[in-house]
Amino acid sequence: MAASTEKTIVVDDLRLAYSTREVIHGISFDVGRNEIFAIIGPAQSGKTSLLRCLNRTIDFVADASMTGTVLFEGEDVRRTRDVFALRRKIGMVAPLPVGLPLSIYDNVAFAPRCAGMHDREELDGLVERCLRQAALWDEVKDRLNSLGTALSGGQQQRLTIARALSHQPDVLCLDEFSIAIDPVTTMRIEDVLKELSREITIVLVTNLVQQARRLAKRTMFMWKGEIVELGVTEVVFSDEPADRRTYDYVHGIFG
Amino acid sequence: MTAIPASGERVRTRLPGRRPLTILGERALEILIRLSGFSAIFFVLAIFFFVFREAAPVLFTSEFDPKEFLFSTQWYPTSERNVRYGTWALTFGSVAVTALAMVIAVPFGLGAAIYISEFSGKKQKEILKIVIELLAAIPSVVWGFIGLTVMSKLIVTLTGAPVGVNLLNGGIILALMSIPIIVSIGEDALKAVPDSYREAAEALGATKLQMIRRVLLPAARNGLLAAVLLGVGRAVGETMAVLMATGHAVQIPHGPLDSVRTLTANIAAELGEAAAGSPHYRVLFLTGVLLFCITFAVNLTADMAIRGLRRK
Numbered sequence: 001m002a003a004s005t006e007k008t009i010v011v012d013d014l015r016l017a018y019s020t021r022e023v024i025h026g027i028s029f030d031v032g033r034n035e036i037f038a039i040i041g042p043a044q045s046g047k048t049s050l051l052r053c054l055n056r057t058i059d060f061v062a063d064a065s066m067t068g069t070v071l072f073e074g075e076d077v078r079r080t081r082d083v084f085a086l087r088r089k090i091g092m093v094a095p096l097p098v099g100l101p102l103s104i105y106d107n108v109a110f111a112p113r114c115a116g117m118h119d120r121e122e123l124d125g126l127v128e129r130c131l132r133q134a135a136l137w138d139e140v141k142d143r144l145n146s147l148g149t150a151l152s153g154g155q156q157q158r159l160t161i162a163r164a165l166s167h168q169p170d171v172l173c174l175d176e177f178s179i180a181i182d183p184v185t186t187m188r189i190e191d192v193l194k195e196l197s198r199e200i201t202i203v204l205v206t207n208l209v210q211q212a213r214r215l216a217k218r219t220m221f222m223w224k225g226e227i228v229e230l231g232v233t234e235v236v237f238s239d240e241p242a243d244r245r246t247y248d249y250v251h252g253i254f255g
Numbered sequence: 256m257t258a259i260p261a262s263g264e265r266v267r268t269r270l271p272g273r274r275p276l277t278i279l280g281e282r283a284l285e286i287l288i289r290l291s292g293f294s295a296i297f298f299v300l301a302i303f304f305f306v307f308r309e310a311a312p313v314l315f316t317s318e319f320d321p322k323e324f325l326f327s328t329q330w331y332p333t334s335e336r337n338v339r340y341g342t343w344a345l346t347f348g349s350v351a352v353t354a355l356a357m358v359i360a361v362p363f364g365l366g367a368a369i370y371i372s373e374f375s376g377k378k379q380k381e382i383l384k385i386v387i388e389l390l391a392a393i394p395s396v397v398w399g400f401i402g403l404t405v406m407s408k409l410i411v412t413l414t415g416a417p418v419g420v421n422l423l424n425g426g427i428i429l430a431l432m433s434i435p436i437i438v439s440i441g442e443d444a445l446k447a448v449p450d451s452y453r454e455a456a457e458a459l460g461a462t463k464l465q466m467i468r469r470v471l472l473p474a475a476r477n478g479l480l481a482a483v484l485l486g487v488g489r490a491v492g493e494t495m496a497v498l499m500a501t502g503h504a505v506q507i508p509h510g511p512l513d514s515v516r517t518l519t520a521n522i523a524a525e526l527g528e529a530a531a532g533s534p535h536y537r538v539l540f541l542t543g544v545l546l547f548c549i550t551f552a553v554n555l556t557a558d559m560a561i562r563g564l565r566r567k
Contacts, residue, residue, distance in 0.1 A: 057458045060450075088460035098455040101474040110469065111459040160455075167460055 006033040007071075008171060008201045009054065014068035016049055018061065023049055024225045026068065031171075036193065036202045038216030038233065040209055042249070046225040047205045048095070051173045054203070055090035056083050073170070088115060091169035095176040097156035099148040104131075104140050107148040107159055111167035126166060133196070134162035135188040153180040161189065171201045178208060190215055209250050213237050221246050306543045313537035324541065330505045332525065332535040340538045342545065344505045348422075348515035349549070351508060352497055353490040355426030356433060360490075361483055363430070364437030368482070371438070372445035373467060384439070391435035395495040402428040402500025416512040418502055423511040425501035429493055433486035440485055444478020445471060477561050484557040491550055494519040518546045 016024040052058040131137040327341025407419025502514025529536040
């Protein structure tokens with residue numbers, strides 16, 4: 001399995017229901033330190049809900065109820081004392097870009113400022129580094145003070161990636177980040193992700209199965225709130241995965 | 256989809272043609288809507304015209320001095336020997352009462368709007384909104400009555416002021432009257448901020464207060480500004496409550512415990528006494544024009560402020 005023996009995230013028998021409708025039916029898996037972990041699966045299979053359980057943004061959904069345990073660095077996220085600190089440690093990039101109605105600079109500096117960083121030089125350096133990592137710096141360096149929401153969809157998406165990196169998370173969750181980005185930029189960001197995975201753990205939810213194949217050490221195939229298969233990416237994408245459905249999905253036969 | 260017949264003939268579904276009556280009806284409706292749009296402009300101009308027409312003759316008489324009218328504090332419209340029409344004290348009274356009211360109403364109003372939109376539970380929200388709307392439905396004469404009786408006694412006991420009907424009293428009453436407007440418009444503005452902003456900010460590790468200060472308020476600032484300015488509009492134009500609560504003394508106040516008179520209250524109190532067509536009567540109409548100009552200036556500033564913010 002994963003080369004690293006340390007586990008950043010351990011999920012045990014996680015169940016999630018929206019009012020009475022259960023969408024995740026007791027799944028267990030773990031993510032090793034500094035690995036890229038891909039989650040694939042068709043729509044409505046609970047991928048996004050799963051991510052939202054990790055950093056407790058599921059709290060925003062009023063009728064969601066979650067059971068089981070999610071351990072992050074050995075700490076149960078549901079019992080964590082400081083949920084804000086937890087969210088800073090687990091960065092999240094949503095599928096549709098949500099630019100805050102602030103300037104580009106302020107968008108990236110938002111989280112560090114909330115965490116109490118106010119030194120202008122330090123912030124300048126951090127903003128530049130994050131924008132460079134998100135492959136956006138060259139396009140916006142001359143207009144850092146214009147409104148972030150005025151960027152194009154793809155640029156906004158990269159802005160949210162820069163923003164998610166700005167609080168120097170230990171885990172970066174990307175939820176179908178490439179939906180609004182052209183293939184060339186996608187490849188640039190994928191390179192960045194590979195680079196980043198030396199230092200941080202990346203959980204990647206993707207609809208592009210080839211993206212999972214390119215990046216991930218291990219891949220998990222989810223379907224209707226259950227894990228169909230979880231294994232080393234080469235095996236999942238081989239001609240003989242453990243489950244027939246995996247083969248069908250990966251090869252585009254599956255509905 | 257229509258199945259294509261084997262012969263390859265095109266099958267067309269015939270849409271029923273529009274009947275001439277429908278077209279005519281649509282035209283008529285369009286004209287009607289356009290008329291109601293233009294009528295708003297027409298009415299504003301007409302009101303201005305008629306008020307000004309009543310006031311205009313006095314402008315050309317020898318006893319009227321525009322400088323005195325605007326900047327003198329001497330208001331003796333019924334003096335036998337030396338008639339003076341100075342409205343500066345009235346203008347100052349209007350501005351002072353409004354300013355005091357806003358100092359009280361804006362923090363409370365916006366605070367309540369933020370609480371209702373961000374912190375209260377579903378049931379609490381409903382109750383609060385209904386009660387605040389009820390507050391907006393209280394007639395202004397009832398507010399004036401409360402100012403005259405309850406509030407004035409309270410002010411006398413608490414501050415030791417000689418009279419309870421004064422600038423402070425009027426300010427508090429006006430604040431209470433504008434708060435419901437500020438709350439309900441402000442709450443609408445906050446509600447219009449997409450939830451995704453809130454979630455994005457909190458997903459970045461912002462606490463609720465950080466989220467409100469750094470994201471919600473900047474995003475909703477145009478709407479919040481509109482809420483405040485509507486409150487100002489209500490306070491400037493309010494007549495009955497300030498007539499009853501401010502003491503109705505023509506003077507420049509030296510503190511919140513002095514009595515004042517406002518432009519609106521002055522018109523309401525004196526117009527019935529003034530003989531139609533007399534200089535006094537015409538000057539009162541001119542005071543109306545002045546009031547009109549003040550509210551127009553407030554609205555224009557607001558408009559420009561909002562535009563300026565938007566461009567930024």
